[in-house]
Amino acid sequence: MTPIFFEGRFGWLHLPPTGATTAAPPLGVVLCAAFAQEEMCTHYGLMILADRLAARGMPTLRFDYGGTGDSADGEVTLASLRADVVRAVACLRQESGAGAVALCGLRLGSAVAAAAAAEIEGVVGVAMLAPIVTGQAFLRETRAAASVSSLANLDPVPKLDSDRPLNTNGFLWSAALQRDIATIDLTAIPPPAPHMLLAPGRPDRKLPPFAASLRAQGTAVTEVPFVDYDAYMQDPTTHEVPAATFAAVETWLAALPHAETVAAAPVSVAPVLTLDGCEEIPLRFGSGNAVFGMLCRPTGHAAPVAALLLHEGSSHHIGDGRAYVALARRLAQAGIASLRMDLTGMGDSPAGANMRSPYFDPERLTEVFAGIDLLERHGYPKVVAFGLCSGADAAWNAGLADERVVGIFIINLQKFLWNYGDDLRVIARNSKRTLRSYARSMRNPAEWRRALSGKGDLLGIARVLAKRGLSQGFHAVKGLMPPAPGSEPAIVREQLRMLAARDVETLLIFSDEDPGLGEMGRHFGRNARRLKPPARVVTMTRADHHFNGRDVRRRYQAMIETAMADLVARHRADG
Incomplete structure (x- = not known):
């Protein structure tokens, strides 16, 4: 698969194997992604689907709509989404030689694909996965x-x-x-294509009359159950690629008639996205070039210190709500380069034969080091490692092991020492929100309705909070004594001493309701009073675990810009 920018949109072109020949122009497929968090849940799976289709001889393009993902910023409207599909089809035809095309849309992308099909010549089929009819x-x-x-x-x-x-x-x-x-009301538009595939994820009373209307107008409609939808539409830490449904989609697409040749409208294509004050370059690196990252660098003079952005398990390299895209472009405006990257098995870095979970995996630290190597090759010999939750774990361990790391700026680190193989579902269950968080939730009527309807895990919450209270009391008493040699507190304190000896600026940031604060308290006392410079703790008020709130995100980015500017100035002064 090849990264590509077309008219400010970022995409991945998946071409059939080299040497594959066809008697006629191949059928091209454009994948129209879901939107917002649903896109995050399904991003990795669509990469797998695109690879499967290309292996069957169908050149495939998946892409980020304008204003989303790695594409240029801009207002997102229904019209802009449709226009982006039209652009994507033109790009696919221009770059692959495809003639007829099929559109395959997921969730909101299914409605966008159906609406855009009328504006595109030569669309022979539209596959609608978990379709939105209204x-x-x-x-x-x-x-x-x-x-x-x-x-x-x-x-x-x-x-x-x-x-x-x-x-x-x-x-x-x-x-x-x-x-x-x-x-949106698909029942009110003409049939999008002569062939349609409908794969409902859940019962929808609007779907049967929609399918009947399509058939009545002469459309060949195939219906298949999306049997693995619920397992797919999950947080990426626990979701499963829907192999059964993707196999059905692949078979249906491969059987579509596609003899005609359609001229490709010219599309501006570039290997780099040029923005105001910065440019973004997609790069493959690491063993077998399996790791993907987006280098964002200033167009003018850049500081010798760059940011390495490691995301958490619930997102890929763009970060939740494009947090890392916004941060990277903001830092570039301030003269600081960055690399936002996916470990293998996440985002746009395929796992290949590696069946290990990518979360909290010490073996994948070599991929983080490969990211640091890449930054050094591009002229950035010093790095500040960023991370959130599982990304914070990777950043922390990279900082301990690699002397090129001069700063560790991490959010909501859950544990300093992680045992690989711990069930993430158990960890999530034992990492309920803090008592302050639940007190805050009591002011939300929707939370009360959820709890009273039986959807809230009230017993689980009570059990975890009681266990946490006992643990905190035990560690408070234990913390009055020096830690035993070789114990976890002794190891963690030695790690901080080592970072201090290297003068690594360590910024441990927590939301005020995050259970990770308990880990800090166990090792460094209440309010981390035993923590010594250059390490420091910052607690952000009115903040969720992922810093998705608009206010905390603004405060966080402003704080990071200041902290990075201070660190860069110090290292410039030190030569």
Whole structure:
């Protein structure tokens, strides 16, 4: 697969194996992604699907809509999404020689694909995975899920007639976009293509009449169950690639008629995205070039210290709500380069034959070192390692092992010492929010409705909080004595002494309700009073675990820009 920028949009071109020949122009496939958090959940899977289709001789393009992912910033509207699909088809034809094309859309992407098909010549089929037939139903579902999330305590779901954006896991849906989505009604448009595949993820009373209407108008409709939908539409730490449904999609696409040749409209293609004050370069590196990263560097003079951005398990290299895209471009404006990267098995870095979980995996530290090597080759000999949660673990361990790391700026580190193989589901269950967080949630009516309906794990919450209280009391007493040699507290304190001896600036950032604060307290006392410079702890008030709230994200980025500027100035002065 080859990274590509076309008219400010970032994409991946998956071409058939070298030497593969066909008697006619091949059928091309454009994958139209889901939106916001649903795209994060399904991103890795669409890479696998694109590889499968290319292996069957179908050149395939997957891409980020404008204003999303690694694409250029901009307002997202229904019209812009449709226009991006049109651009993507033109790019695929230009770069691969494909003639007829099929569109394959997932969730909101299915509705966008169906609407865009009318504007594209030579669309022979549209596959709609977990399709959205009416935008109003989709919007109700999205807003309802947002209203019971912990983020709703920080960014309440606005009323439909409000001009305020909806925040879902850090992704902002403008009021205009919500109004746009509410107008979607696929039953009111002509058949998008002569062949349609419908793979419903869940029962939808609108779907049977939609399928019947398509058939009545002469469309060949194939219906297959999306049997593995629920396992796929999960947080990336636990989701499963829907192999059965993807096999059905692959078989259907391969059987589509595609003899015609369609001229490709010219599209501007570039290997680099040039933005105001910076440029972004997609790079493959590491063993077998399996690791992907996006280098963001200033167009002018750059500091010798760069940022290495390691994401958490629930996202890929763009970060939740594009947090790392925004941070990277902001740092570049200040003259600081960065690399945001995916470990293998995450985002755009395929796992290959490696069946180990990529989360908290010490063996994947070699990939982090490969990222540091890449930055050094591009002229950045010193690095500040960033990370959140599992990414914080990778950044912490990279900083301990590699002397090129001069700073460790991490958010919500859960444990200093991690035992690989611990079940992530058990960890999640034992990492319930703090008592302060639950007290804050009591002011949210949606949380009360969720608890009283039986959907809240009240017994689990009580059990974990009681266990945590006993543990904190035990460690408070134990902390009055020097740690035993070889014990976890002794090891952690020695790690901090080693970093201090190297003058590594260590910034441990926590949301005020994160259970990781308990880990700090166990090792360094209440309010981390035993922690010594150059290490320091910053607690962010009114902050969720992922820093998805709009206010805390603004405060965090401003703090990081200042901290990076100070660190760069110090290292410039030191030569």
